[in-house]
Amino acid sequence: MKTIIFLGAGASKSEGAPLQDELFFEYFKEFSTDDKYYNILEEFFMKTYNINVKDAKKFPKFEEILGLLYTAEKRRESFYFNINEIKEGIIFSMAEILNMKLINYSKHHNQMIGTLKRQGLINKIILITTNYDLLIDSAILNNNINVDYGFKNFYRNNNNISLPLYKIYGSLNWKYCDVCDEFIISSGETLNRLSENFSCNTCNNLFKSIIVPPTFYKEISNYYLNNIYHNVNKSLYEVDNIIFCGYSFPDADLYIKFIIKRAEMYKQRPFRVKIINNYEGKSIEKIEIEKKKYELFFNGEVIYEKISFQEFSRVPQQYI
Template sequence: MTTRQDNILPLQNDQPELVFIFGAGSSYPDGIPIQSDIIPIILNNDDLQITKSEPGKQIREFLQENFSINGKLPTLEEVFGFIDFHLNNSFSLSSKWTITELIKLKSNLTKILHYVISSKTKTSENFRQFWETIRTNRKQIGVITTNYDTLIDEAFDKIYSDYLVDYCIDLINFRYPNNITPFDWWENPNRPVTQFGEQTPIRTKLIKIHGSLNWKYCNCCAQVGLTPWQHRINLKTDTFESFTESQITTCPFDGHKLTSLIQVPSHLKTNNNFIFNKLYEEAGYTIRGAKKLVFIGYSFPEADVHIRALVKRHFNPENEIIVINKSSAKDLIHRYETLSKNVNYKEMTFEKFLKSRLFDNLMNENNSR
C-alpha cells in the first residue's frame, strides 16, 4: 500500500560529489542533430516549414548573400557570431540588413534552431536507463547539460516521485496561477512537497546551462514558464505546438507572448539575461563541491569556452574527471588534461558506458552528502 505524507522536505542534495556533464554526443544517437548539421538542414529543400516560412526565407536569403554556400558552409557559431558582432557594436551590415533587420534575423535563426532540434526530439532509451539506474541505487548526483533538447527531462518523468527535478531557476509554474490549468503547475523541490511511498524524495539538480526547448520566457516580467511535455515550435504560424490546450503560450501575469529561452552558439557570449547568470552561478557552485566530474559526449567546442572557464575556476584539479566520448582525438584529450591531473578517458558511447563496470562502480560508491 502506497503511503502519502504532506509537507515533506526533499533531500536537498545540494553539492553532490558525483556530477554528470552532458554534451551533444549524448543526444546524437537518439536523432538530435549536432550544430554542424543545422546550416545544411536550413539550406536544403527537404523541410517545407523552413523553405516556406518567413523565418526560413529570411535566413536562407541572408546565408546566400553573405556566405559562400557553394563551397564550405559556415558553422552555426560563425553565423550567430557574425550577427552578434554587428548588434553588439550597433552596426548595420548594409542598407538592407539594418540593425532592426539583424535583430529580427537573430530571432528568426533562434526559432529555426529551436524548430530543427525539437522536430527531431522523441524519446531516449539511454536517458531512461540512466535515470532508472540512479533510482535503483538511490544515488545522489547533479547534472549539467549544454543541450537544448528535452530527452533528459522527459526520461526523468519515469523516476518521479522518488526524485524531484530542480532546474535551479524560479518558474511561473511554482505559483499555481489561477488562469492556467493545474496540468501546468509544478512542485518546487526546494520547499516541502507531498511524499508518496516510504522514502523521502531526492531533489536533483538538472542545470540546463544553455536553456531548454521546454522553457518559455516573458520579456515583460522576465519570468520563465515550464512546458514539461511541449518542446515544439511551428515556424509557419510562429506558435508553440502542443498536444493539449492547456500549455502556457502567454504569460499568465501580464499576457505577454512567451518566447524560446536558449542561449545560441556564438563566440561572442554576453550574459545580459539574469537567468543564464543564475544558471552559471549554480553550475559553478555544483562543480565546486564535486569529487568526480563525468563528461558524456562533450567535446568542448570553441563556442563553449565559458564551460571550460567554469570548470577551470571551480573544480579542484586534484579530483577526478571521467570522460566518455567515442572520439579519442589527441587535442580533445589534451583539453581535459588541462583541467585535472587525474583524467580517466574512455573511448566509448553513452550506451556502452551505461552497461559498463565503470558506471556500476560509480553507482555503488557511497553517498557522503
C-alpha cells in the first residue's frame, strides 16, 4: 500500500516562504516601477482597494483577488480592468517574490525526498499539494527523480524513477494555451522565463498561467487540471495512509474534502491519518481545535504527531 504525503502552506512556510497575506507587501517592498507589472498593480490596488502600495502594510489575500478576477471572467462580466492582464500580473508578482525569497533553497523538502530515496520508499509515495511554489518540485529534481505531475511525464529523461506530485491548484512553472491546449513547463531555475509573455507555436495565442483559487476549483475546466483531479481521486483508492504536513484543513478546500470523504465511504478500510503540523510556540488551544477538526472529519484513526515538518523531513520513514 502506498502513502499520500499531503503538503499544505505550513510546509512552504518552514522554508521561509511568505504567507498568502504577506505576498503583496513583500512584492512592493522588493520591486519598483522597473518591474513589468508594477504600475499596473499599483493602479489596480488604488482603484480596487484604495491602497497606496508604497506605504501599505496590509493587503488582501492573493487568493481573494484571484477569486474576484475569476468571477468576472467566468460570468463574462466587466471588472473595470483588463482581467487577463491583472490576473497575469497578480500571478507574475507572486512568482517573482517567491522566486527571490526561496526558489533555490528548499532545505527540508530536499531532506525529505533524499531520505525517502535512500530508504527505497519513493515508489511507495504519492505527493499532493495545495501549494503553487516550486519547493517540492525542485527538491524532487535535485534528487535526480522525475516529477510526474499527473498529466505527462515531462521530465522523463533516461532516469527511471519518478514521483507523482499532484498540484491541485496549479503551479508557478506551468503555462498553457487555452486555444489548442499546448503546454509549457520549466524547472526551478528558469521560472523567470515563464514570467515573460510567451506565444503558442501552434496558434500564436498568448500562454496563460495555471493557478486556481480553491473556491473556484471545480468550476474551472482545464484539460491539465482535470487530469490531476482524476489522478488525485484515483490515488485515494490506492492508499491506506495519509500524512498531512503543514495543512490546516481549511473550509475553502471543500472539493478536496469531498473527494476524500467519498473515497472513505467507498473504501473497505478507513484512512489512517497522521497530522504533522506542530511548530515552536503553537498554543495548546490551537492544537486542540485543529485536532478535533481532523478527528471529526475522518472515520478512522487520527494521530496528531507532536512534531514539526522540519523534524518529519529528517525521518519520514518512521511515519510511513
